[in-house]
Amino acid sequence: MKRPTPILNGLNLVVRDMDATIAFYRQLGLDIPDANIWCTDSGVHHVEVSTPDGLDLDFDSEPLATQYDAGWIPDTAARAIMSFSVATRDEVDERFAEMTAAGYAGQQPPYDAFWGARYAIVEDPDGNHVGLMSPVDPARKSAPPSV
Numbered sequence: 001m002k003r004p005t006p007i008l009n010g011l012n013l014v015v016r017d018m019d020a021t022i023a024f025y026r027q028l029g030l031d032i033p034d035a036n037i038w039c040t041d042s043g044v045h046h047v048e049v050s051t052p053d054g055l056d057l058d059f060d061s062e063p064l065a066t067q068y069d070a071g072w073i074p075d076t077a078a079r080a081i082m083s084f085s086v087a088t089r090d091e092v093d094e095r096f097a098e099m100t101a102a103g104y105a106g107q108q109p110p111y112d113a114f115w116g117a118r119y120a121i122v123e124d125p126d127g128n129h130v131g132l133m134s135p136v137d138p139a140r141k142s143a144p145p146s147v
Helices: 018-028 062-068 089-101
Strands: 010-015 037-040 043-050 056-061 081-085 106-112 118-123 129-133
Touching: 010 018, 010 062, 018 043, 018 056, 018 089, 043 062, 056 062, 089 106, 089 118, 089 129
Parallel strands: 010 056, 081 129
Antiparallel strands: 037 043, 043 056, 106 118, 118 129
8 A cells, every 4th residue: 555645844943043034034024923923032033924825834943953953063054945936926026026125035036947937035034045926827837948
């Protein structure tokens, strides 16, 4: 009997500056209620974000990460690209402009990607790349680049 395919239902990022991370993702448009922010006397250590599609996005401080991941070594962890779907091609451009105007680094200006979506990448405060992607338009697909 074949086992079911694992389903991505959560993404956890360990961050250096929790306040800057919260500000970035709120600016991006995510709803982060204060009730989802866990603090101790030493500061914010965990933030839970539920997305409309059911993905749990969590942010943890480096001190907290060392408590649940014995192998965590600050500044040596692999980076990831998170992608957020937006409703329209124009919204990719608008959100990229808003984020860069707010001072966040733009890593990939909006463009029509070969897979048929409008796509851009901004950088969060920890250097993680955050993709902004429109729905795919089959009429805009092209051959992939030669790599």
